[in-house]
Amino acid sequence: MENKKTNTELTAELIYKCEKTKKNNSKKDKPLTDNDIMKYEIASELGLIDKVSERGWAGLTAKEAGKIGGMLTARKKKLKKQEEENKGNDSEDGSV
Numbered sequence: 001m002e003n004k005k006t007n008t009e010l011t012a013e014l015i016y017k018c019e020k021t022k023k024n025n026s027k028k029d030k031p032l033t034d035n036d037i038m039k040y041e042i043a044s045e046l047g048l049i050d051k052v053s054e055r056g057w058a059g060l061t062a063k064e065a066g067k068i069g070g071m072l073t074a075r076k077k078k079l080k081k082q083e084e085e086n087k088g089n090d091s092e093d094g095s096v
Contacts (some may be wrong), residue, residue, distance in 0.1 A: 015040050035072065042071045 015032065043049045047063055057065070 017031075018082070038075060039068060039072055042068050042075075 015037065025090065040049065040052075043052050046064070048060065048068070051059055051064075060068075
C-alpha cells in the first residue's frame with residue numbers, strides 16, 4: 001500500500017504517457033482542460049487507461065467510450081449542482 005501513488009501523480013504520469021500516443025503529435029499541443037483530465041481519471045477507474053495509452057482513444061470500443069462519456073456527463077452535472085448549492089448557501093449566509 002505504501003507504493004500507491006496519489007491520484008494527481010498517477011493522473012499526470014498517465015496523461016503524459018497517453019498524450020504521447022497521439023498520431024498527429026506534429027500539431028500544436030493544446031493545454032488539457034478539466035474535462036480532459038476527468039476523462040483520463042474515469043478511464044483509469046474503469047481499467048481502460050492501459051488500452052488508451054497503447055492505442056489512443058480511437059482504440060476503445062463504442063461501449064467503452066460510451067461508458068466514459070456517460071460517467072463524464074454525470075460527474076459534470078453533479079459538480080454543477082454542487083456549485084449552484086454552494087452559491088445559494090453563500091448568498092444566504094451574507095444576508096444576516
